[in-house]
Amino acid sequence: MIIKEVTKYLESKFPLYFQEEFDNCGVQCGNIYQEISGVMVCFEMSEKIIDEAISKKCNLIISHHPLILRKGINKIVPSDRVGGMICKALKNDIVLYSMHTNIDSGEGGGNDYFAKMLKLGNVRVLSPHSNLFRKLIVNVPHQYSEKLKKALFEIGCGTQGNYDNCCYSQLGKGQFKPNKAANPFIGENNIVEIVDEEHLEMIYPTHLQHSVIQTIYENHPYEEPAFDLLALENESKNIGLGRIGELDKEMEISDFLGYLKKTLNISVLRYCGDEYKKVKTVAICGGGGSGFIDLAIAQGADAYVSGDFKYHDFFKSHSGTLLVDIGHYEGESFIKNIIFNLLKEKFTNFATLISETEELSVRYF
Template sequence: MIIKEVLDILEELAPLGYAEDFDNVGLLVGEANTPVTGILVTLDTLENVVDEAINKNCNLIVSFHPIIFSGLKKITGANYVERVVLKAIRHGIAIYSMHTALDNSNKGVNAKICEILELKQARILIPKQGTIKKLSTYIPQANAEQLRVALYAAGAGHIGNYSNCSFSVEGTGSYKANPDANPHLGKIGETHYEQETQINITYTKSNEAKILAALFNNHPYEEVAYEIQTLDNYNQHIGMGMYGNLEKPLTEEVFFDIIKEKMNVSCIRHSQFSGKKISKVAVLGGSGSFAISAAKAVNADVFITSDLKYHQFYEAEGKILLADIGHYETEQFTKNLIVDYLTKKIPNFAVSLSESLTNPIKYF
C-alpha cells in the first residue's frame, strides 16, 4: 500500500474540499507514491510524535492539526515547526493533516463528541454552503437510463436519506457535424434533430471527478453538452458543530459532572447558571465562539466548545449556558475516531494511536 491509497481512504471520511479556506490540509510533507510501513495517528505533530513514529517504524503520520499552517520561507530548525519538518524529511516520514475537513464531516470531530456524551438525533449546527452542485446534460432518450444509473453509482442523486434522485425533461436537440466530426447519430454536413432527455442531478463537490468520469464514459456523443452549477443551498449533512438531545433532562450541575467524567475535564469555564434543565446540547470542537449565535438559534440549552474570551460569555444573555472545556479536551477523541476508521478500512495494516502528550496547556 502506498501513501496515496491511505489518503484516498481518509478522504472518504473527510474530503479535503470541505476544509475551510483559511486552513492547510492534505499531504504537507512527503511523497504520495511512497510505500507505507505503518501509520501513526495524532492530534498534533510535534517532535516527540515524530520520534514515536520513528520508534514504531511508521512513515506516515496522520495528524488532525496541520504542523504547517502559514507559509515557510526557510527551514533552518529555528522553531518547533521547522524542527518537526526537518526531522520528518530526514527520516522519510510523511505528514497528512485533516483539520477542518474532519470538523465539517458529519462523522467527524463533533459526531465523536455527541457519541461520547450520548446525544440523540444529532444534526449539523452550521450547515455548509457551496458544497452542493447540479449537473445538467442532454442525451438521446434511448441512452438516458443507462446514464442515470451510472451517475447514481458514482455518488450523484443522494439527498439526505434518499438516493437515485434526479429530474428529467424530454425535448428535441439539434446539431450539424462538420467534416472532422464522428457523429454518433446523423450525417456530416446535415442538421440532425434528436429526441433527447435533459437530466438534472445534484451531487456533493467532493464527488465531481467521479461524476464527470461517469458522464463521459456513459454518454454516446462525441461532444458531451453539460452544465455545472454551484448551488447556494445549505448542505444539512456537512458543516461545523452539531446538536442533539439528552435521553432525559438534567440539572446544570449534574450535566457538568457528566461532562467532566466523559470528557476527562478537570475544570469548566462557563457563563452563569440559569437554573433550568439541560435537554438540548450543542457542541463544537476547537475554537467555537463564532457559533454562539447558531447554538442560540436552535434553542440549545448549553453550548460546549473552547477558547471563549471574557466578553463572549456575555453573549449567553441568560438564553444559553456557555461551557468552555478546553481546546485539547474537545478534540482529544478525534485520533481515536481516525484510528477506528482506518482499522476498519484496512484491518491488516499497522495503524497506531499516538501515545505522545501534545496538549500545550497545563493546569495547576
C-alpha cells in the same frame, strides 16, 4: 501497500472537500507513493512524536491539527517549530498527514463522537455546510445515456449521503441544426434534426467540476454536448461543524457541569449563565467554537459547550444560553481514537499505533 491507499480510504470517509476554507487537511509533506510500514496517530505533531514514529517504524503520522494552514508558510528551516518537523519527517521518509475540519464536519467524525459521548438524542448539525454540491443537467441521445451516467458515477457524481448512482432522468426531444462547418454525430448539415434524448440531472461535489466537464466531453457523442452546471443553495444536513441535540432529561446547571467534567474527564471548565436555568437542548463544537455562539443561541440551545471563548464572548449568555468553555483540546482529544479505530477495522497488514509520547501543550495548574 502504498501510503496513498491508506489516505485514499480515509478521504473516502472524510473527503478533503469537507474542510473549512482556512484549512489544509491531507498530506502536509512526504511521498505517499512509498510502501507503508506503520501508522502513528496523534492529536498534535511534534518532533518527539516523529522520533517515536522512527523508533517504532511508522512512516505515516496522522494528526488532527495540520502543520500548515491554507495561508501557507514562507520558509522551511529546522530552527522553526513547523520547519523542524518537516525537515525531520522528510529526512526520515515519513509522511505527515492531517485530518482536521474534514473529520470535524463529517458523519461519524469529531462532533458526532462528542455528541455521542454526551448521549445527546435527535442530533442535528449546528452549522451545515453549503456549496458542497452543484447540479449537472445534461441531455444525451437515449442510447448513450447509460455510458455517460456510468462514467459520471465513476468519478463521484450522483452520491448523496449513503446513496450513490443517484440521478433523475426523463425522455424528451432535443433539436438542432448543424451549420455547414459542423461535424454532427447525428443529422446532416443545414437540416433540422430532432432526436430522442434523455435529460439527466445529478449532483456532484463542487471540487469535481473540472472532471465533470472533462467526463462529459469524453463520453457524450455530440460535437457540442448541451449541459448546465448549476450552483445550489442547499445545505448539507449531515455535514458541517458543531452539533445540537437533546439530553435524555432536563438537568440542573450544576448537575450538567458535573456531567460534562465526568464524561469528558476534565478537572476544570469556565462557564457563564443563569444559575437557575435548566439544561435540555445542548449545542456543542469541539475545538475552538466561539464563532458559533450566536448560532447556538439562535437555535434555542440551553447550553453551548465548546472551547476558546474570550472573556467578552461569555456575555452572550445574557440571551439565556449557558456558555461553557471546556478548553480547545478537551473537546477534540478523542478524535485520534476515531482515526485509530477506522484504520484498525480496515487494515490488518501494518501496525496502527497511538503516540505514547504526546504531551498536552497547554496545561492547568
